[in-house]
Amino acid sequence: MKHIVVSVAGLGWRDLEQRGLANLAGLDFRPVRSVFPAVTCVAQATLRTALPPRGHGMVANGWFCRETWRPSFWEQSARLVRGERIWSAARGRGDAVGMFFFQQSVGESVDRLVSPAHVHKHGGGSILYRYTLPPEADAALRARNGAFPLHRYWGPLAHPKAGDAVLADFLAMQREYPCDVAFLYLNTLDYDAQRFGPDAPRGDRAFAFFRRELEKLAALAEAEGASLTVLGEYGIGAVTAPPAFPNRALREAGLLRVRPIGGRAYPDPLRSRAFAMCDHEVAHVYVRDPADVPAVRAELEATGAYGRIEERAPDLDWAHETAGELLLVAKAGSWCAYPWWTDRREAPDYATHIDIHNKPGYDPSELFFDRSLWLHPRTCQDHTRIRGTHGRRCDVAVASTLPLAGDSALAVAAVLRAAL
Secondary structure, three states: OEEEEEEEOOOEHHHHHHOOOOEEOOEEOEEEEOOOOOOHHHHHHHHHHOOOHHHHOOOOOEEEEOOOOEEEEOOOEHHHOOOOOOOHHHHHOOOOEEEEOOOOOEOOOOOEEEEEOOEEOOOOOEEOOEEEEOOOHHHHHHHHHOOOOHHHHOOOOOOOHHHHHHHHHHHHHHHHOOOOEEEEEEOOOHHHHHHHOOOOHHHHHHHHHHHHHHHHHHHHHHHHOEEEEEEEOOOOEEOOOOOEOHHHHHHHOOOOOEEEEOOEEEEOHHHOOEEEEEEOOEEEEEEOOHHHHHHHHHHHHHOOOEEEEEEOOOOOOOOOOOOOOEEEEEOOOOOEOOOOOOOHHHOOHHHHOOOOOOOOEOOHHHHOEOOOOOOOOOEOOOHHHOOEEOOOOOEEEEEEOOOOOOOEHHHHHHHHHHHO
């Protein structure tokens, strides 16, 4: 039997229930508990391994590398995800396995692959390119679908249409290079919910796109005699309060040091005693000397900005060696922003650009243009414009033509492993 497994950013149970969409494309959805932290790389790694973060090592969309003492975000190597893959038995039987637009997918043990992989040019700009297996598939996709519209995938021009582009590539691959087990990522619901909030009318537009995409996937599954499983990665909650700025607190306490370069303040991790790597509603705090953990925790608690601060311990799901010594969870309605400066003149040059790999934290403000700089477009630094966030454990939506038992995303992954 063939299988199609779809991981959907922003597919929270609350969003489906409030919109009366518990049945879509003939699939009956129900709630299950998300992984924690509820962010893309963590959710996808759990789906691939049926392990919690302490087993697969993806503790956020990025982490702080203690060997290089620098943060690393949105890296694509599959070797970063530890643990046996849930499709190992299927591939051992000779089934062709494909992975489409998943994070940490380059170098994965699959037969078919599509991942955005644009090439930065030294003189500026970039070449829109896909990393594919087989390698010649990129040329076939270009001939059929054109260059991948990366501007729709992230940034101020990101749009629910990005999901249509992802699906078009997947359907083309299934025609030209079919696989028996396919893992597909859809980001259709993500952007407008973060920009405008989960209950904004723009969200209805995104769900209309998602419905059409799901109907195409259901038709494909029926035509190929494949099972279809759709699982949300996280649900997006409304932002009702200002963000928390843990790195500002650490800098004020002398725990985070900076390097003044050309009037800008760049972080100096090698001289810092602590640094917060922010990712939506959570932040991992990396502390150089374990003896400093109580002092760092006290400084952050004194801000009153967090609903929960946890110290890493073996019994916690997120407690892998790649995790911080402390984990911050913002208060409900708030989120964690990475900046350590208050004076905009101190902002590093990358603060006003789309720079997901070099910024030492997730920056949802990249979804907006800076309205004061229309002649020289830059991304926004006004973090109060964000209206949706995620990261805390929540109910996500799941539906499948397979008999799925269990009340969590981790249990769903375990059932899929047995089915594959």
